[in-house]
Amino acid sequence: MPLMTAPLLLPLLLPVLPASSPPQQVPPVRSSLRLDPATQGTAEDPGVASDGERTVVVYGDDFDHGSGIESTIHVVRGDGRGLGWSPPVRVDQDTGAVLSRKFVQNDCVHLSGNRVYVVWEDRRFNVGGYNDDLYFARSDDGGASFGPERLLDKGMPPGSGRVEVYHVAFSPDAAGDHLYVLVSPSASSAAADDLYLLSSHDGGLTWSGPVPVSSRNGSADADAIALAADGTTVHVAWADDRNGGNATWYRRSTDGGATWGPELRLDSGSPGPTGSFKDGVVLAASGATVAVAWLASAGGDTLLARVSTDAGASFGPERRIGSYATGADDVDNPAVDVAADGTVALVWEDDRSGGDAIHAAASPDGGSTWTADPLISGSRAGFPRVLAAGGALFATWTGSGFPDRTEGAFSLDRGTTWSAWFRVGDTTGDADFAELAWNERYGNLIQVWLADDSGANRLYAGGYRPQFLRVLGPITAGGTVRFELRNFRHGGFGAALISGGAATGSFLLPFGDGRETGLLDDAILRTARANIPGVLSTALVAGDGTTPPLTWPAGLPLGTPLFLAGVSWDATGGVVLGDLTDLVTDSVQ
Incomplete structure:
Protein backbone atom coordinates (compact mmCIF):
# COMPACT_ATOMS: atom_id res chain seq x y z
CA MET A 1 0.00 0.00 0.00
CA PRO A 2 1.60 3.29 -1.06
CA LEU A 3 2.82 6.32 0.85
CA MET A 4 3.22 5.16 4.41
CA THR A 5 0.06 3.09 4.61
CA ALA A 6 1.79 -0.10 5.75
CA PRO A 7 2.98 0.64 9.30
CA LEU A 8 4.00 -2.99 9.94
CA LEU A 9 6.80 -2.57 7.43
CA LEU A 10 8.25 0.49 9.10
CA PRO A 11 10.42 -1.26 11.72
CA LEU A 12 12.20 -2.99 8.83
CA LEU A 13 13.52 0.35 7.59
CA LEU A 14 17.05 0.99 8.82
CA PRO A 15 18.69 4.41 8.52
CA VAL A 16 21.70 4.73 6.28
CA LEU A 17 23.68 7.57 7.84
CA PRO A 18 26.84 9.21 6.55
CA ALA A 19 30.02 8.50 8.49
CA SER A 20 29.92 12.01 9.93
CA SER A 21 26.55 13.43 10.91
CA PRO A 22 27.00 17.01 12.19
CA PRO A 23 23.83 18.49 13.68
CA GLN A 24 21.89 21.40 12.27
CA GLN A 25 23.24 21.41 8.77
CA VAL A 26 22.45 24.51 6.76
CA PRO A 27 19.35 24.00 4.58
CA PRO A 28 18.81 25.46 1.13
CA VAL A 29 17.17 28.88 1.18
CA ARG A 30 14.45 30.08 -1.15
CA SER A 31 15.18 32.61 -3.86
CA SER A 32 14.35 36.20 -3.00
CA LEU A 33 11.01 37.46 -4.32
CA ARG A 34 10.20 41.14 -4.69
CA LEU A 35 6.79 41.88 -3.20
CA ASP A 36 6.17 45.54 -4.07
CA PRO A 37 6.27 46.01 -7.85
CA ALA A 38 4.04 49.08 -7.66
CA THR A 39 6.02 51.01 -5.04
CA GLN A 40 6.23 54.65 -6.11
CA GLY A 41 8.93 55.78 -3.71
CA THR A 42 10.76 53.66 -1.17
CA ALA A 43 9.42 50.67 0.73
CA GLU A 44 9.69 51.15 4.49
CA ASP A 45 9.47 49.32 7.83
CA PRO A 46 8.07 45.87 6.97
CA GLY A 47 6.28 43.50 9.31
CA VAL A 48 5.25 39.89 8.65
CA ALA A 49 2.82 37.36 10.15
CA SER A 50 1.97 33.80 9.10
CA ASP A 51 -0.73 31.35 10.17
CA GLY A 52 -1.95 28.15 8.49
CA GLU A 53 -2.22 28.64 4.75
CA ARG A 54 -1.64 32.41 4.85
CA THR A 55 1.19 34.90 5.21
CA VAL A 56 0.78 38.68 5.21
CA VAL A 57 3.41 41.41 4.96
CA VAL A 58 2.79 45.08 5.75
CA TYR A 59 4.96 47.97 4.58
CA GLY A 60 4.87 51.69 3.92
CA ASP A 61 5.31 53.29 0.50
CA ASP A 62 7.04 56.62 1.12
CA PHE A 63 6.47 57.94 -2.37
CA ASP A 64 7.13 61.59 -1.49
CA HIS A 65 10.34 60.72 0.28
CA GLY A 66 11.99 63.93 -0.88
CA SER A 67 9.91 65.94 1.59
CA GLY A 68 9.14 63.04 3.91
CA ILE A 69 5.40 63.75 3.98
CA GLU A 70 3.26 61.58 1.74
CA SER A 71 2.97 57.84 2.18
CA THR A 72 0.52 54.94 2.12
CA ILE A 73 0.22 51.59 3.92
CA HIS A 74 0.00 48.30 2.00
CA VAL A 75 -0.38 44.57 2.68
CA VAL A 76 0.90 41.75 0.47
CA ARG A 77 -0.59 38.25 0.77
CA GLY A 78 1.19 34.94 0.33
CA ASP A 79 0.66 31.32 1.32
CA GLY A 80 2.02 29.37 4.27
CA ARG A 81 5.00 28.28 2.18
CA GLY A 82 6.09 31.88 1.65
CA LEU A 83 5.14 31.65 -2.02
CA GLY A 84 2.21 32.66 -4.23
CA TRP A 85 2.34 36.38 -3.43
CA SER A 86 -0.49 38.67 -4.55
CA PRO A 87 -0.23 42.32 -5.62
CA PRO A 88 -0.19 44.83 -2.74
CA VAL A 89 -3.50 45.99 -1.26
CA ARG A 90 -3.77 49.47 0.21
CA VAL A 91 -4.84 49.51 3.87
CA ASP A 92 -5.22 53.18 4.82
CA GLN A 93 -8.07 55.31 3.48
CA ASP A 94 -6.38 58.70 3.52
CA THR A 95 -7.95 60.85 0.78
CA GLY A 96 -6.38 64.20 1.61
CA ALA A 97 -5.10 66.50 -1.12
CA VAL A 98 -1.71 65.96 0.48
CA LEU A 99 -1.43 62.51 2.02
CA SER A 100 0.01 62.32 5.50
CA ARG A 101 3.21 60.65 6.59
CA LYS A 102 2.53 57.18 8.00
CA PHE A 103 4.65 54.64 9.84
CA VAL A 104 4.41 50.88 10.30
CA GLN A 105 6.78 48.54 12.14
CA ASN A 106 7.56 44.87 12.63
CA ASP A 107 4.86 44.14 15.25
CA CYS A 108 1.98 46.10 13.71
CA VAL A 109 0.49 43.26 11.59
CA HIS A 110 -1.16 40.12 12.96
CA LEU A 111 -3.01 37.21 11.38
CA SER A 112 -5.65 34.82 12.69
CA GLY A 113 -7.20 32.56 10.05
CA ASN A 114 -8.82 34.91 7.53
CA ARG A 115 -8.53 37.95 9.79
CA VAL A 116 -5.69 40.42 9.29
CA TYR A 117 -5.09 43.23 11.78
CA VAL A 118 -2.95 46.31 11.05
CA VAL A 119 -2.07 49.27 13.28
CA TRP A 120 -0.11 52.29 12.05
CA GLU A 121 1.04 55.75 13.07
CA ASP A 122 -0.42 58.62 11.06
CA ARG A 123 0.05 62.41 10.88
CA ARG A 124 -3.22 62.99 9.05
CA PHE A 125 -4.38 65.70 11.46
CA ASN A 126 -1.00 67.44 11.35
CA VAL A 127 0.28 67.08 7.79
CA GLY A 128 3.82 68.42 7.61
CA GLY A 129 4.14 68.47 11.39
CA TYR A 130 5.16 65.97 14.02
CA ASN A 131 1.95 65.22 15.89
CA ASP A 132 0.81 61.63 15.37
CA ASP A 133 -2.24 59.45 15.89
CA LEU A 134 -2.81 55.71 15.71
CA TYR A 135 -5.13 53.98 13.24
CA PHE A 136 -6.40 50.42 13.00
CA ALA A 137 -7.89 48.41 10.13
CA ARG A 138 -9.15 44.84 9.86
CA SER A 139 -9.58 42.44 6.95
CA ASP A 140 -11.92 39.45 7.08
CA ASP A 141 -10.84 37.94 3.75
CA GLY A 142 -7.16 37.28 4.34
CA GLY A 143 -6.05 40.77 3.34
CA ALA A 144 -7.79 40.95 -0.04
CA SER A 145 -9.69 44.00 1.23
CA PHE A 146 -9.93 46.03 4.42
CA GLY A 147 -12.89 47.45 6.28
CA PRO A 148 -13.16 51.03 7.50
CA GLU A 149 -10.10 52.35 9.28
CA ARG A 150 -10.53 53.36 12.92
CA LEU A 151 -8.84 56.22 14.77
CA LEU A 152 -7.61 54.92 18.13
CA ASP A 153 -7.59 57.05 21.28
CA LYS A 154 -3.95 57.55 22.23
CA GLY A 155 -4.77 59.50 25.39
CA MET A 156 -4.69 62.94 23.74
CA PRO A 157 -7.02 64.66 21.24
CA PRO A 158 -6.47 63.85 17.55
CA GLY A 159 -3.78 66.01 16.00
CA SER A 160 -2.30 67.01 19.36
CA GLY A 161 0.65 65.37 21.00
CA ARG A 162 3.21 63.00 19.57
CA VAL A 163 3.29 59.22 19.52
CA GLU A 164 6.86 58.70 20.64
CA VAL A 165 6.69 54.91 20.34
CA TYR A 166 4.06 52.17 20.25
CA HIS A 167 3.89 48.39 20.24
CA VAL A 168 1.17 45.91 19.29
CA ALA A 169 0.53 42.46 20.81
CA PHE A 170 -1.93 39.81 19.70
CA SER A 171 -3.32 36.64 21.25
CA PRO A 172 -5.74 34.45 19.25
CA ASP A 173 -9.03 33.38 20.80
CA ALA A 174 -11.93 31.60 19.08
CA ALA A 175 -14.35 33.70 21.12
CA GLY A 176 -12.68 36.93 19.97
CA ASP A 177 -9.03 37.70 19.27
CA HIS A 178 -7.23 39.86 21.84
CA LEU A 179 -5.41 42.93 20.50
CA TYR A 180 -3.34 45.29 22.61
CA VAL A 181 -1.65 48.58 21.70
CA LEU A 182 0.87 50.07 24.12
CA VAL A 183 1.46 53.73 23.31
CA SER A 184 3.76 56.36 24.74
CA PRO A 185 2.47 59.83 23.78
CA SER A 186 3.77 63.23 24.85
CA ALA A 187 2.22 66.68 24.66
CA SER A 188 5.40 68.10 23.11
CA SER A 189 9.06 67.29 22.58
CA ALA A 190 9.81 68.81 25.99
CA ALA A 191 7.04 67.00 27.89
CA ALA A 192 7.28 63.66 29.69
CA ASP A 193 6.29 60.59 27.68
CA ASP A 194 3.24 58.88 29.20
CA LEU A 195 2.26 55.21 28.94
CA TYR A 196 -1.22 53.86 28.06
CA LEU A 197 -2.71 50.56 26.92
CA LEU A 198 -5.59 50.20 24.45
CA SER A 199 -7.28 46.81 24.24
CA SER A 200 -9.81 44.94 22.12
CA HIS A 201 -11.23 41.52 22.93
CA ASP A 202 -13.38 41.03 19.84
CA GLY A 203 -10.83 41.22 17.05
CA GLY A 204 -10.79 45.00 16.84
CA LEU A 205 -14.53 45.57 16.48
CA THR A 206 -14.52 47.60 19.69
CA TRP A 207 -11.68 49.16 21.66
CA SER A 208 -11.19 50.35 25.20
CA GLY A 209 -10.15 53.86 25.99
CA PRO A 210 -6.54 54.50 27.02
CA VAL A 211 -5.77 52.93 30.40
CA PRO A 212 -2.73 54.34 32.26
CA VAL A 213 0.02 51.76 32.77
CA SER A 214 2.61 53.88 34.57
CA SER A 215 1.62 55.44 37.89
CA ARG A 216 3.90 58.37 37.02
CA ASN A 217 2.24 59.61 33.84
CA GLY A 218 2.81 63.35 33.56
CA SER A 219 5.89 63.37 35.77
CA ALA A 220 8.23 60.52 34.81
CA ASP A 221 9.45 60.13 31.23
CA ALA A 222 8.70 56.61 29.91
CA ASP A 223 11.21 55.18 27.44
CA ALA A 224 12.10 51.88 25.77
CA ILE A 225 8.62 50.39 26.20
CA ALA A 226 7.90 46.70 25.57
CA LEU A 227 4.70 44.63 25.39
CA ALA A 228 3.68 40.96 25.37
CA ALA A 229 0.38 39.17 25.92
CA ASP A 230 -1.01 35.68 26.42
CA GLY A 231 -4.80 35.68 26.35
CA THR A 232 -5.99 38.26 28.87
CA THR A 233 -2.67 38.40 30.71
CA VAL A 234 -0.76 41.47 29.53
CA HIS A 235 2.89 42.17 30.32
CA VAL A 236 4.52 45.61 30.01
CA ALA A 237 8.11 46.67 30.70
CA TRP A 238 9.66 50.10 30.34
CA ALA A 239 12.25 52.50 31.71
CA ASP A 240 11.47 55.80 33.41
CA ASP A 241 13.25 58.49 35.40
CA ARG A 242 10.97 58.79 38.44
CA ASN A 243 14.02 58.47 40.71
CA GLY A 244 16.24 60.80 38.70
CA GLY A 245 18.02 58.28 36.50
CA ASN A 246 16.27 55.72 34.33
CA ALA A 247 15.39 52.37 35.89
CA THR A 248 13.61 49.30 34.46
CA TRP A 249 10.00 48.61 35.50
CA TYR A 250 7.44 45.86 34.92
CA ARG A 251 3.68 45.69 35.39
CA ARG A 252 1.03 43.14 34.42
CA SER A 253 -2.71 42.94 33.98
CA THR A 254 -4.63 39.67 34.33
CA ASP A 255 -7.95 41.01 33.04
CA GLY A 256 -7.07 42.15 29.54
CA GLY A 257 -5.68 45.54 30.49
CA ALA A 258 -8.64 46.82 32.50
CA THR A 259 -6.74 46.90 35.81
CA TRP A 260 -3.08 46.57 36.73
CA GLY A 261 -1.07 44.99 39.50
CA PRO A 262 1.75 46.71 41.36
CA GLU A 263 4.75 48.15 39.55
CA LEU A 264 7.91 46.09 40.05
CA ARG A 265 11.38 47.54 39.62
CA LEU A 266 13.49 44.92 37.86
CA ASP A 267 17.00 46.36 37.86
CA SER A 268 19.25 46.40 40.91
CA GLY A 269 21.12 49.59 40.07
CA SER A 270 21.06 52.54 42.43
CA PRO A 271 18.43 55.16 41.60
CA GLY A 272 19.54 58.71 41.04
CA PRO A 273 21.16 60.88 38.38
CA THR A 274 23.66 58.19 37.31
CA GLY A 275 21.01 55.50 36.98
CA SER A 276 21.74 51.97 35.80
CA PHE A 277 19.88 51.89 32.50
CA VAL A 424 19.10 34.26 3.70
CA GLY A 425 18.10 35.65 0.34
CA ASP A 426 20.10 36.57 -2.73
CA THR A 427 19.54 40.32 -3.08
CA THR A 428 22.72 42.23 -3.88
CA GLY A 429 21.93 45.73 -2.61
CA ASP A 430 22.34 46.99 0.94
CA ALA A 431 19.79 45.18 3.15
CA ASP A 432 17.94 46.54 6.18
CA PHE A 433 14.97 45.76 8.43
CA ALA A 434 15.09 41.96 8.30
CA GLU A 435 12.02 40.52 10.09
CA LEU A 436 10.85 36.96 10.80
CA ALA A 437 7.64 34.95 11.05
CA TRP A 438 7.10 31.24 11.67
CA ASN A 439 4.49 29.15 9.91
CA GLU A 440 3.75 26.18 12.15
CA ARG A 441 1.73 24.27 9.55
CA TYR A 442 4.63 24.07 7.09
CA GLY A 443 7.50 24.24 9.60
CA ASN A 444 8.60 27.26 7.61
CA LEU A 445 10.62 30.35 8.49
CA ILE A 446 9.51 33.33 6.42
CA GLN A 447 11.74 36.38 6.26
CA VAL A 448 11.15 39.82 4.77
CA TRP A 449 13.59 42.68 4.37
CA LEU A 450 14.39 45.82 2.41
CA ALA A 451 17.21 46.01 -0.15
CA ASP A 452 18.26 48.71 -2.59
CA ASP A 453 19.25 46.54 -5.56
CA SER A 454 17.42 48.98 -7.85
CA GLY A 455 18.77 52.10 -6.15
CA ALA A 456 15.91 52.62 -3.69
CA ASN A 457 14.70 50.29 -0.96
CA ARG A 458 12.29 47.62 -2.17
CA LEU A 459 10.51 44.85 -0.26
CA TYR A 460 11.69 41.23 -0.57
CA ALA A 461 10.69 37.88 0.91
CA GLY A 462 12.55 34.62 1.30
CA GLY A 463 13.29 32.11 4.01
CA TYR A 464 13.84 28.42 4.56
CA ARG A 465 12.63 25.32 6.31
CA PRO A 466 15.21 23.82 8.69
CA GLN A 467 14.29 20.31 7.50
CA PHE A 468 15.53 19.55 4.02
CA LEU A 469 16.11 16.85 1.40
CA ARG A 470 19.33 16.46 -0.57
CA VAL A 471 19.92 14.29 -3.66
CA LEU A 472 23.10 12.23 -3.26
CA GLY A 473 24.54 11.55 -6.68
CA PRO A 474 23.38 12.31 -10.21
CA ILE A 475 20.08 10.83 -11.38
CA THR A 476 20.94 8.72 -14.43
CA ALA A 477 19.22 5.81 -16.14
CA GLY A 478 20.57 2.62 -14.57
CA GLY A 479 22.60 4.56 -12.02
CA THR A 480 22.11 4.52 -8.26
CA VAL A 481 20.95 7.48 -6.21
CA ARG A 482 20.10 8.03 -2.56
CA PHE A 483 18.20 10.77 -0.78
CA GLU A 484 19.38 12.39 2.43
CA LEU A 485 16.93 13.88 4.95
CA ARG A 486 18.24 16.31 7.55
CA ASN A 487 17.08 18.35 10.56
CA PHE A 488 13.65 16.72 10.88
CA ARG A 489 12.10 17.58 14.24
CA HIS A 490 9.00 15.37 14.12
CA GLY A 491 8.51 11.76 13.06
CA GLY A 492 10.58 8.61 13.27
CA PHE A 493 10.59 7.90 9.53
CA GLY A 494 11.17 9.94 6.41
CA ALA A 495 10.75 9.57 2.67
CA ALA A 496 11.43 11.25 -0.64
CA LEU A 497 8.47 12.18 -2.83
CA ILE A 498 9.30 12.74 -6.51
CA SER A 499 7.30 14.09 -9.44
CA GLY A 500 8.04 15.24 -12.96
CA GLY A 501 6.42 17.77 -15.24
CA ALA A 502 7.45 21.10 -16.67
CA ALA A 503 6.07 22.99 -13.67
CA THR A 504 5.17 22.26 -10.10
CA GLY A 505 1.70 20.97 -9.37
CA SER A 506 -0.63 20.87 -6.41
CA PHE A 507 -0.45 17.47 -4.74
CA LEU A 508 -1.83 17.65 -1.19
CA LEU A 509 -0.47 15.36 1.49
CA PRO A 510 -2.89 12.48 2.29
CA PHE A 511 -4.17 11.01 5.59
CA GLY A 512 -6.26 14.10 6.28
CA ASP A 513 -3.17 16.31 6.32
CA GLY A 514 -3.90 18.53 3.30
CA ARG A 515 -0.64 20.45 3.11
CA GLU A 516 0.46 21.64 -0.30
CA THR A 517 3.63 19.93 -1.53
CA GLY A 518 3.95 21.72 -4.87
CA LEU A 519 4.42 18.32 -6.56
CA LEU A 520 2.59 17.19 -9.68
CA ASP A 521 0.35 14.13 -9.18
CA ASP A 522 1.79 12.24 -12.14
CA ALA A 523 3.04 8.74 -12.95
CA ILE A 524 6.44 9.49 -11.38
CA LEU A 525 4.84 10.50 -8.09
CA ARG A 526 2.56 7.47 -8.11
CA THR A 527 5.59 5.22 -8.62
CA ALA A 528 7.42 6.99 -5.81
CA ARG A 529 4.49 6.54 -3.44
CA ALA A 530 4.42 2.82 -4.25
CA ASN A 531 7.98 2.62 -2.88
CA ILE A 532 7.09 4.15 0.50
CA PRO A 533 7.68 2.22 2.73
CA GLY A 534 10.58 0.85 0.77
CA VAL A 535 13.56 2.08 -1.14
CA LEU A 536 12.48 5.74 -0.97
CA SER A 537 12.13 5.80 2.82
CA THR A 538 14.32 5.51 5.89
CA ALA A 539 14.19 5.57 9.65
CA LEU A 540 15.32 8.86 11.15
CA VAL A 541 17.89 8.98 13.93
CA ALA A 542 18.11 12.35 15.71
CA GLY A 543 16.17 13.80 12.77
CA ASP A 544 18.52 12.51 10.06
CA GLY A 545 18.49 9.58 7.65
CA THR A 546 19.47 8.45 4.16
CA THR A 547 17.44 6.16 1.93
CA PRO A 548 18.93 2.92 0.54
CA PRO A 549 20.50 3.01 -2.93
CA LEU A 550 17.87 3.25 -5.66
CA THR A 551 18.61 2.04 -9.18
CA TRP A 552 16.99 4.70 -11.33
CA PRO A 553 14.83 3.10 -14.04
CA ALA A 554 15.39 3.67 -17.73
CA GLY A 555 12.68 5.26 -19.81
CA LEU A 556 12.67 8.92 -18.76
CA PRO A 557 14.31 11.11 -21.43
CA LEU A 558 17.53 12.93 -20.65
CA GLY A 559 16.77 16.34 -19.16
CA THR A 560 13.38 15.36 -17.71
CA PRO A 561 12.77 17.86 -14.87
CA LEU A 562 12.20 16.36 -11.44
CA PHE A 563 10.75 17.92 -8.30
CA LEU A 564 11.39 16.39 -4.89
CA ALA A 565 10.16 16.92 -1.33
CA GLY A 566 10.95 15.17 1.92
CA VAL A 567 8.28 14.24 4.46
CA SER A 568 8.47 12.57 7.87
CA TRP A 569 5.88 10.54 9.74
CA ASP A 570 5.05 8.41 12.75
CA ALA A 571 2.94 5.26 12.56
CA THR A 572 1.99 4.53 16.15
CA GLY A 573 -1.77 4.01 16.01
CA GLY A 574 -1.93 5.14 12.39
CA VAL A 575 0.03 7.38 10.06
CA VAL A 576 0.64 10.92 11.35
CA LEU A 577 2.65 13.10 9.00
CA GLY A 578 5.36 15.36 10.40
CA ASP A 579 7.75 17.79 8.73
CA LEU A 580 7.61 18.71 5.04
CA THR A 581 10.50 20.26 3.12
CA ASP A 582 10.67 22.93 0.47
CA LEU A 583 10.83 21.62 -3.09
CA VAL A 584 14.16 20.55 -4.56
CA THR A 585 14.64 20.60 -8.33
CA ASP A 586 16.79 18.15 -10.30
CA SER A 587 16.70 16.42 -13.67
CA VAL A 588 17.54 13.14 -15.37
CA GLN A 589 21.15 13.38 -16.53
Missing part, protein backbone atom coordinates in the same frame (compact mmCIF):
# COMPACT_ATOMS: atom_id res chain seq x y z
CA LYS A 278 21.30 52.37 29.00
CA ASP A 279 18.53 51.36 26.57
CA GLY A 280 16.92 48.40 24.89
CA VAL A 281 14.18 47.00 27.14
CA VAL A 282 12.87 43.82 25.46
CA LEU A 283 10.10 41.51 26.67
CA ALA A 284 8.61 38.17 25.61
CA ALA A 285 6.12 35.78 27.19
CA SER A 286 4.69 32.33 26.57
CA GLY A 287 2.39 30.74 29.12
CA ALA A 288 3.95 30.97 32.57
CA THR A 289 7.36 32.14 31.33
CA VAL A 290 8.01 35.88 31.03
CA ALA A 291 11.46 37.23 30.14
CA VAL A 292 12.64 40.84 30.36
CA ALA A 293 16.10 41.98 29.29
CA TRP A 294 17.73 45.39 29.13
CA LEU A 295 21.08 47.11 28.76
CA ALA A 296 22.67 48.73 31.80
CA SER A 297 25.51 51.23 31.61
CA ALA A 298 26.85 51.57 35.16
CA GLY A 299 30.47 50.43 34.95
CA GLY A 300 30.15 49.69 31.23
CA ASP A 301 27.63 48.08 28.88
CA THR A 302 25.97 45.05 30.45
CA LEU A 303 23.06 42.92 29.21
CA LEU A 304 20.82 41.93 32.13
CA ALA A 305 17.77 39.66 32.27
CA ARG A 306 15.15 38.51 34.73
CA VAL A 307 12.73 35.65 34.11
CA SER A 308 9.38 34.81 35.70
CA THR A 309 7.98 31.27 35.73
CA ASP A 310 4.61 32.22 37.26
CA ALA A 311 3.26 34.50 34.51
CA GLY A 312 4.80 37.65 35.99
CA ALA A 313 3.65 37.30 39.60
CA SER A 314 7.32 37.21 40.62
CA PHE A 315 10.72 37.22 38.94
CA GLY A 316 13.94 35.34 39.48
CA PRO A 317 17.19 37.15 40.23
CA GLU A 318 18.88 39.55 37.86
CA ARG A 319 21.36 37.71 35.61
CA ARG A 320 24.25 39.11 33.61
CA ILE A 321 24.13 37.62 30.10
CA GLY A 322 27.22 37.23 27.92
CA SER A 323 30.98 36.85 28.32
CA TYR A 324 32.06 40.18 26.76
CA ALA A 325 34.28 42.47 28.86
CA THR A 326 32.15 44.96 30.77
CA GLY A 327 33.66 48.40 30.49
CA ALA A 328 35.62 47.52 27.36
CA ASP A 329 33.12 46.05 24.89
CA ASP A 330 30.11 47.82 23.41
CA VAL A 331 26.80 45.90 23.67
CA ASP A 332 23.70 46.87 21.67
CA ASN A 333 20.35 45.84 20.22
CA PRO A 334 19.15 42.90 22.33
CA ALA A 335 16.18 40.82 21.20
CA VAL A 336 14.33 38.12 23.17
CA ASP A 337 11.73 35.44 22.60
CA VAL A 338 10.19 32.63 24.67
CA ALA A 339 9.35 29.21 23.23
CA ALA A 340 6.21 27.24 24.04
CA ASP A 341 8.30 24.97 26.29
CA GLY A 342 9.59 27.97 28.26
CA THR A 343 13.04 28.20 26.66
CA VAL A 344 14.22 31.82 26.68
CA ALA A 345 16.37 32.95 23.74
CA LEU A 346 18.43 36.16 23.71
CA VAL A 347 20.50 37.61 20.88
CA TRP A 348 22.48 40.85 20.75
CA GLU A 349 25.47 42.48 19.10
CA ASP A 350 28.78 43.29 20.76
CA ASP A 351 32.29 44.14 19.59
CA ARG A 352 34.42 41.77 21.71
CA SER A 353 36.00 40.40 18.52
CA GLY A 354 36.78 43.83 17.08
CA GLY A 355 33.68 44.71 15.07
CA ASP A 356 30.02 44.33 15.99
CA ALA A 357 28.85 40.72 15.65
CA ILE A 358 25.91 38.63 16.86
CA HIS A 359 25.96 36.41 19.95
CA ALA A 360 23.21 34.24 21.42
CA ALA A 361 22.39 32.69 24.78
CA ALA A 362 19.42 30.62 25.95
CA SER A 363 17.94 29.42 29.21
CA PRO A 364 16.00 26.12 29.28
CA ASP A 365 15.06 26.39 32.97
CA GLY A 366 13.32 29.68 33.62
CA GLY A 367 16.44 31.81 33.77
CA SER A 368 18.28 29.78 36.42
CA THR A 369 21.05 28.79 34.02
CA TRP A 370 22.12 30.05 30.61
CA THR A 371 24.06 28.50 27.78
CA ALA A 372 27.37 29.86 26.61
CA ASP A 373 27.04 32.83 24.27
CA PRO A 374 28.70 31.73 21.02
CA LEU A 375 29.33 33.96 18.06
CA ILE A 376 26.59 32.97 15.60
CA SER A 377 27.34 35.49 12.83
CA GLY A 378 30.35 36.51 10.79
CA SER A 379 32.77 39.14 12.02
CA ARG A 380 30.51 42.06 11.14
CA ALA A 381 26.76 42.05 11.78
CA GLY A 382 24.03 44.02 13.53
CA PHE A 383 20.35 44.52 14.30
CA PRO A 384 19.48 40.92 15.23
CA ARG A 385 16.05 39.38 15.59
CA VAL A 386 15.23 36.08 17.33
CA LEU A 387 12.24 33.75 17.06
CA ALA A 388 11.56 30.72 19.29
CA ALA A 389 9.10 28.48 17.46
CA GLY A 390 8.56 24.98 16.14
CA GLY A 391 10.90 23.45 18.71
CA ALA A 392 13.80 25.56 17.40
CA LEU A 393 15.46 28.96 17.80
CA PHE A 394 15.98 31.18 14.75
CA ALA A 395 18.07 34.34 14.46
CA THR A 396 18.50 36.80 11.63
CA TRP A 397 20.47 40.00 11.14
CA THR A 398 22.07 42.13 8.47
CA GLY A 399 25.81 41.91 8.08
CA SER A 400 29.06 41.14 6.23
CA GLY A 401 29.89 44.80 5.66
CA PHE A 402 28.54 47.33 3.19
CA PRO A 403 26.45 46.46 1.30
CA ASP A 404 24.95 44.45 4.15
CA ARG A 405 23.23 41.14 3.43
CA THR A 406 20.48 39.26 5.24
CA GLU A 407 21.97 36.36 7.18
CA GLY A 408 20.82 33.85 9.77
CA ALA A 409 21.46 30.81 11.96
CA PHE A 410 19.29 28.40 13.93
CA SER A 411 19.44 25.97 16.84
CA LEU A 412 17.51 22.70 17.14
CA ASP A 413 18.68 21.92 20.70
CA ARG A 414 17.39 24.87 22.73
CA GLY A 415 20.44 27.01 22.08
CA THR A 416 23.13 24.54 23.14
CA THR A 417 24.59 24.57 19.63
CA TRP A 418 23.87 26.64 16.54
CA SER A 419 24.17 26.04 12.83
CA ALA A 420 26.83 27.82 10.85
CA TRP A 421 25.60 31.23 9.72
CA PHE A 422 24.38 31.53 6.14
CA ARG A 423 22.90 33.96 3.65
